[in-house]
Amino acid sequence: MVKKWIATIAAVFAVNAYADEASVKKAIEAVYPKVKIDSVVKTPYAGLYEVFLDGQIVYTDEKFSFLIAEGRLVDSKTKRDVTGERLDELTKVDFAALPLDQAVKVVKGNGSRKLVVFSDPDCPYCKRLEQKELANITDVTIYTFLFPLEKLHPDAANKSRAIWCAPDRAKAWNDWIFNGQLPKAQGTCDTPIEKIAELGSKLNITSTPTLVFADGKRMLGAYPAKDIEKAMTSAASGSNGKK
Template identity: 40%
Template sequence: MKSTVKFLAIGVLGVVLGVASARPWSSISTVKDRLTQSVAGKIPIDAVRETPAPGLFEVQSGGDIFYTDATGKFVVLDGRLMDLDKKLDLTKASIDKASAINFGTDLPLQLAIKEVKGTGKRVMAVFEDPACPSCRILHKLLSQMDDVTIYHFVYPVIDPTGGAYKVKATLCAPEANRVAIWNTFMDGGTVEGDVNCDASAVGTIMDAGKKLGIHNTPTVFLQNGQRLVGALPPDQFVAALDEAAPR
């Protein structure tokens, strides 16, 4: 959304609150109507919500969050709304909720390369690209983990042409061999294999990724629907994975 919203008038938080406090609070529907008129259809306004900060409204546009005042003329972009008393990042909580999915229905799990280790109780789906350095960092971490079920989705966005062989060599292999082949490619190795099968599943996966708003790799979905983008610090990643696992 960053490139899309450059046309919006940008006000600092103090200006927003100052403008809002100078006039009566508006209803959410009124703020949404005013903001929709201000952006003139250039970005979707999916939801508007009050925040704990008087006169400041949270706006959801797809998986993005920004803030506006009661007039819909001033916005705060790329900022974080923090609750200093509770030490909470309210923006992160809203982004996590807006970008979450239904793990069981939104993902084409039948097209993934499924890897089960140990009990498999901690479940995740990983959209990854062999040409992505961050993907390889995450893949190394995953290789060291036990009691996980990983749905690997081949997602060659960095070098679609160069990655075509690796993707086809994996998907054209017998199902029992796919995990080992894919892991070899993700570890930087090479495998000779058949690439003359129907690999149309790649297109279906790419379409699903676009529909889910996946622009960067790696993108991980936990079984509670939470989305994690990029190679997080290992302790943060494991903590999120454990939190999402059934008790």
């Protein structure tokens, strides 16, 4: 009998929680009808609700009487960056589902580790990442998705096509990144650039470079080699990249 009461009470609380989250979502959509809200979850902190939208986390209360944007929620007792942990979880990529055959493949050392990079040929930070950081990392297979941001770099798509259509894509990519040289004979071929653009949109990738590790976690920007190494080690320790 007691177990039935406990189950009933738990069910009531669950229904109320979902109802509250649904009402918060509805309240936000009424004010911002064009914003796509991926999820609303009540946190254990002072009645705050976590709202995941447009690849970011914001916070509000049950009445949507305020909105906290671009802030970090940190647990004062454990010093945990709650926002950072939740973003890692919510933006995790299904690495096994990525179309790696549509990427430029560069093998370094034994190539045992895997790393995906969304890169724009004309992005200065992408070049810095390759020249200053990835150049110092070995035993990794790097899959580069050519992801030209044409609004910022109008000629990036042409460079992407030239690199993809080269007889040796890995060499063409390295020649461009390290020497500023495109293939002399720029042939034409079918490229996956439009498909990669669709993939980037689906994964909410809006900037380059964006790195994706074997455990699905992502890193934005030209981070130091030591941070990339740490992330790859963490990904490898998670049951070979699966969690």
